[in-house]
Amino acid sequence: MAELIELVWILTKIGAILGPLILSVAYLTYAERKIIGWIQNRNGPNRVGPMGLLQPFADVFKLMFKEVVLPSNANRFLFLVAPLLSLMPALAAWAVIPFGAGLVLTDINAGLLYVLAMTSLGVYGVILAGWAANSKYSMLGAMRSAAQIVSYEIAMGFALVGVLMAAGTMNMSGIVQSQAGPIWNWFWLPLLPLFVVYWISGVAETNRAPFDVAEGESEIVAGFHVEYSGVAFAVFFLAEYANMILISGLAVILFMGGWYSPFHGLPVLGPVFDLVPDLVWFVIKVAGFLYLYLWFRATFPRYRYDQIMRLGWKVLIPVTVVWLVVLALMILAGFGPWFD
Amino acid sequence: MTLFIFYCFAAVLIFAATMVITARNPVHAAMYLVLAFFNSAALWIMAGAEFLGIVLVLVYVGAVMVLFLFVVMMLDINLEKLREGFVRHLYIGLPIAVVMVVQMLLVVGSGIMDPATLPSGDLPIPEDAGNTALLGSVLYTVYVYPFELAAVILLVAIIAAIMLTLRRREGTKHQDPGRQVKVRKEDRLRTVDLPRNQQSGSR
């Protein structure tokens, strides 16, 4: 009986994470269209509901009632499984993300590794979707995406090594706690190059502009999901946006002090701003990073494929390697307020 | 409960491993291999080796198998040809396999692999530190020599891979986008003043 109650309790907690997450995805798409609209001096969606606020739901219903078209000669099983394979890791990684002090589903020791492992799995959905659809455009998209994700994972992994060197732990809550303090105490400052590398690789890992060659609508229509429609397509969409939120959340936890307010620990401002709940700070910071995603998309032209590879291998990875050495020296020297 | 979960993972693992070698489609086989890795990672984590388990997923599932799949998809492997050999060599392979299985059964069945008789792990895992930290602390101290050797092997692998793949062949249609982009107007465009031809001009 006790086991059953525990099971129900865990399921409730999972629901409490996934429900708001999926809702956020819905409104992230709305925000994307609105913000890019404003940047381009348009209005964005404004017909469904007040200010277009019900637009995401309209989209969801539209996609749900559309037919899932199976291309002839497609590998039926893999074609249908691929979207789930890309969604599953995007959601599973949330298990170790702390939203506030103690506000986490499972507080495992190797949390950082687990997240890295989960984000590296997302590529399967993309590759299998591209291959199973038996279409040249899909295949090209899948190939590009696979090479890109595997390359950027290295840079990202190195950046995370820097974080765990600085924090001395792989536990997510532990990483946040080691950044306790005002904004200049957070890791973004001593790890600035790694932070930048992490964020660039994060954008590349999620296949978002300007690294969205896997979709590349001007060359290969829609890349790996060109043959998908209806719910299957919606699931890919969901996975992509859930991944964006995840990468932003990770950036906040690893470099931006997690749930701490920017004035935490200061004489007067600290206690005042600490009145705001942890969760709110976390959400605000995540929203900031999500805005960056949209801003990039509205601003930068798409990278050419070989430029992406060159950036990943010849710029980002060397930068991280050099900075890891510098970081080790800083830690040895007990440098600044971070490593004393 | 733990035992039940263990057997679930173990059963899926064995099923997946069998499917890897029997699946008709190489992409399916690769996916079953992914499944097998995943389940063994779960088993390792259950055995207390959380670091190894997660790294198995991270490295093998997340990177190695992706490239593997990449290659399998690119190459059009003709399975019928591979299968021919299977039956042809069965008469020699099967007896050897049977002999080996019997030998292994004799060894395992004699009870010497009983955990009670074998030496236990030298190091009990302390409660407070995860095995990640423990691994890290011995990797750079006690095992620094093998560790560095492994690094040298990786270096050799890189050199060998580059040596075997990076070669200029005659007659390949290779385009270098970097050079295409670097092209300047002066390289391609020639402006000349053509004098108007007075005689043959059509008036």
Added chain:
Amino acid sequence: MTTADAFETPDLMLALPEIWLLAMACLVLVVDLFSKDRDHTPAFWLTQFALVSTAVITINLQWGVDATTFSGTYVADDFGTILKVAALGLGFLGFAYSRDYMRDRGLLTGEFYMLSLFAMLGMLVTISAHNLLTLYLGVELMSLCFYALVAMDRDSPRASEAAMKYFVLGALASGMLLYGMSMLYGTTGSLDLATIREAAATLEDNRILFLFGLVFMVVGVAFKFGAVPFHMWVPDVYHGAPTPVTLMIATASKVAAVGLFLRLIGEGLEPLIADWQQMIVILAVLSLLVGNTVALVQTNIKRMLAYSTFNHMGFILMGLLAGAPGGYGAAVFYAVTYAMTVAAAFGVVLLLSQKNFEADQLTDFKGLNERSPLYAFIMLLLMISLTGIPGTVGFYAKWLVLKATVEAGFVWLAVLAVAGAVVGAFYYLRIVRLMYFDKPEGAGPQPSGSGGFRAVLTLNGLAVLALGIFPGALVAICMAAFAP
């Protein structure tokens, strides 16, 4: 197993040969990257300097020493020193002979030097390993370099096939080796060879598991030796690989294989000698039989040397299976002198090869005496030595091994080996006949190559003769290394 708390800072000076060689290999990597020289001359000289300096360091630091470092994963001792210096010397010969050949075929790249240097490093590591982990890593480092080196000539289908075969079978053998090691680890709970040896001496009910692991390890080691019946890769690899690579595989890697055997089986599992002796006897007998019979019908000298290798591996295994200091010393002496002789034989093949022409057919040696009396004479010395005729070093090597075998009580094996050597005389002396008594078909290949190459090759050939006349010093060194 040790913990980090009990960790002592390793004595880096003791392991200086490996560290120095690694540093030099990395230096070659960088220098070659920035050098504009088309013939990779800086890489060549740096490589040769690295080998010589490493040998000097090894002799200075490790001869007469018996110590471990790196928490017992590294050991330096006398026989290790001999094998290391021999491997380095053979590498030196290999590089000295190979420049013209590789340049003519467009294979003279910096990677050739780097990978060969790393292979050398792998051999040194194997020879100095005192832990299953380092042993395996050393073997793997060496093998990985050789897989790539065999495949170097990408335009040759035969080289690709050889590399494929070598790689697949080598990976299988590594798997066997690892599986056997896992059994040892399971029974003893330790990767340390000294601990394993203690555990093997006091075996109780774990004996079967131990032997189970031993079988797999013997298979893995036999593969590295190229002993029958784990020999399938040898002829194809010898034939398919570029000749300088064949030279390295045929010489230095065999010396490393002896090191592997002595560390893993001779040292770590010495208490189980009664068990592994039988297995090695089978390997030795099969090697002697197959090697001699098949070598008789070869028309390609690289393939002939490959098959005759089995014969010599049989002799080395005979020395090793005695399991006594005398046998080990004889085996090391045999391995070193055999490798030196074969290196010179491949050197002659390289000397006769021209651009777009491989002098690897037996007919290419017809009438060599008329074209080049000196190299015909050297080839004569080499063939006599490989046959084991008195006056050359091969005779002493065979004699020492046979003595050790008889002392260990395997008289029948010694008789078989002598009979094999007589059969071997047929195919070795056939080359002598071709060189001295046959007329060449057409002009026949002329010796080519730079002065340095010729000088080293001549010295190498004369050394076979010199060691045959005055073998005492080297025999004494080899025996002293194993003296209790």
